[in-house]
Amino acid sequence: MKWLSETAAIAKLTSIRERFRERLAGFEARAKSCATCTSPGACCTDAHFVNVWISRLEAASILRSISELEPVLKNDVMERTFRTVTEYGLDEIDDEGPGTYSCPLFEPGRGCLVHHTAKPLPCIAHACYEQREDLPPEYLLTETEREVDSLNRRVYRDDAIPKPLPLALTERIR
Ligand code: SF4
Numbered sequence: 001m002k003w004l005s006e007t008a009a010i011a012k013l014t015s016i017r018e019r020f021r022e023r024l025a026g027f028e029a030r031a032k033s034c035a036t037c038t039s040p041g042a043c044c045t046d047a048h049f050v051n052v053w054i055s056r057l058e059a060a061s062i063l064r065s066i067s068e069l070e071p072v073l074k075n076d077v078m079e080r081t082f083r084t085v086t087e088y089g090l091d092e093i094d095d096e097g098p099g100t101y102s103c104p105l106f107e108p109g110r111g112c113l114v115h116h117t118a119k120p121l122p123c124i125a126h127a128c129y130e131q132r133e134d135l136p137p138e139y140l141l142t143e144t145e146r147e148v149d150s151l152n153r154r155v156y157r158d159d160a161i162p163k164p165l166p167l168a169l170t171e172r173i174r
């Protein structure tokens, strides 16, 4: 296996993410438009629903993206992220736990702060479909997650253990 630096792997992750977006584009056309949503962000802030778990490499990519935000916003987001871990007990769950939370990366009036730069794969895949048959097949996400797992192994030399997004971020900066 050819090892990679974290920086090189994040560049590859960006390409994987873009390819995934392209593969989903045809399906998204059949989903409800976020531009006309009457509850924008409900999909990101519903603490009973959001259960995005990410790998170590994705956490690194998100943290780089956050580091480029305006200083005040950057501090707010990181504070919110630490608070989310405590509030939802994300550091106490086991692998089978629900691990749901209100996502700290959602900024009212602005939306997902990493939408263009480091959006996690399940978030890219999510859209509000009225008909079940319009949903993209699950294998598209599974296949792409496998590619990201492989990148994680090439950087950190062990299996990527996904964690709830806020926990994965705070563990990287403790
Ligand atoms: S994914 Fe659904 S709930 Fe979220 S903003 Fe788009 S339409 Fe609204």
Ligand code: SF4
Residues within 6 Å of the ligand: 043, 044, 050, 052, 103, 104, 105, 106, 107, 111, 112, 113, 114, 115, 119, 120, 123
């Ligand atoms: S990462 Fe972005 S899209 Fe995903 S739940 Fe958080 S705010 Fe929403």
